[in-house]
Amino acid sequence: MRAPLQFVLDFFTGGDPVVPTTVPSPTQASNPSPAPLPAADATARAPTVAPDAAQPPATGFVHPAANRHAQLQGVLVSFRFERSRRKSIGFLVGADGLVVRAPNWVTLREVDAAVQEKSAWIVAKLQQFRERQTEQFQKAIEWRHGAEVPFLGRTVQLCVLERGVGRVLGHDLSPDQVLPVTVPPDASVTQVRDAAQVWLKKQAKRLFEERLHHFAPLLGVRWQKLSLSSASTRWGSARNDGHIRLNWRLIHLPISQIDYVVVHELAHLREMNHSPRFWETVGEVMPDYAQRRKALRQSPVGLADD
Structure with missing residues (x-):
């Protein structure tokens, strides 16, 4: 049996997509979700498929x-190349990505060869920055x-219920402003965090399924299975x-950005690439996807689209 193809949406995205030549009417954009469709199991995981080589990379690391x-x-890897007065080719990996500097007398062919020679170090450093940014966001909570936790672009208050006590440690907030957790007496910070993340993942699964059910018919595709990712x-x-994986940390972000990721992944069920036709597919139901994509890249969570 032929293995299924897979396309991914990375946390750190750069490079603007190819804009369609025709823009659909805004009336094609999102509406309340229709009734859910049944989901079936998908087959085994398959290797990642690279984007169309003719287009600027939309996967990986992009300055x-x-x-x-x-x-x-x-x-x-999309990087910033600059000419400088230095005597040799230099590499700088920071929060924005890779910057390569070279003196004027070095040819672009030599620059590209040096980047390839340094490839293992570059990718390792980029990965370290990516993971560090995600960890910093989580540790900031x-x-x-009483702690405030980002939820759907706003904040909810963490309210702890001690198991066996039967009451939440006092608050006067409405239910939609509260993230309730139940933990043993004298629970550690780690236990509270884990309980809160269980609640967040439950909300994420429910919302993601709702948005997939809404957008799939608009795109004329059928997804078969949803899995939560912690990548x-x-x-x-x-x-x-038809197997879709969505990172549960999207639940921290506004619904407009969540919908962009949902539409992006569903569009890959028609186009397993980032070609102009792919972006036209996204634009069919989300004319303002470029703005949403930009907001996603600037989110504090520290991840990127594929």
Whole structure:
């Protein structure tokens, strides 16, 4: 049996997509979700499919001011190349991505060869920055009673119910402003965090299914299975057998950005690439996807689209 193809949406995205030549009417954009459709199991996981080579990479690591692209260690990397007065080719990996500087007398062919030679180090450093940013976001939340937790672009208050006590440690907030957790007496911060994340993942699964059911008919596709991901580098992925994976941390972000990721992944069920036809597919139901994509790239969670 032929293995299914997969396309992924990374946390750190750069490079603007190819804009369709025709823009659909805004009336084609999102509406309340229709009734759910049945979901079936998908087949085994398959390798990642790279984007169309003719397009700027939309997967991997992308510097916001990138002007050159390379495939390093099987990963697409868009980097900022600059001329400088230095005596040799230099590499700088920071929060924005890779910057390569070279003196005027070095040819672009030599620059590209040096980038390839340094590829293992570059990818390892980029990965470290990516993971660090995600960890910093999670650590910024104080997992204790009364803490504010990002939820759907706003905040909810963490309210701790001690098991056996039978009451929440006092609050006067409405239910939609509260993240309730039940933990043993004298629970550690880790236990509170884990209980809160169980609640967040439950909300994420419910919402993601709702949005998939809404957008799939608009795109004329059928998804078969949804899985939650905890990946440190990807917002989501899609396989051509209809298996969609979405990162549960999307639940921290506004619904407009969640919907973008959902539409992005569903669009891959029609186009397993990032070609102009793919972006036209996204634009069919989301004319303002470019703005949503930009907001997603700037989110504090630290992930990227595929």
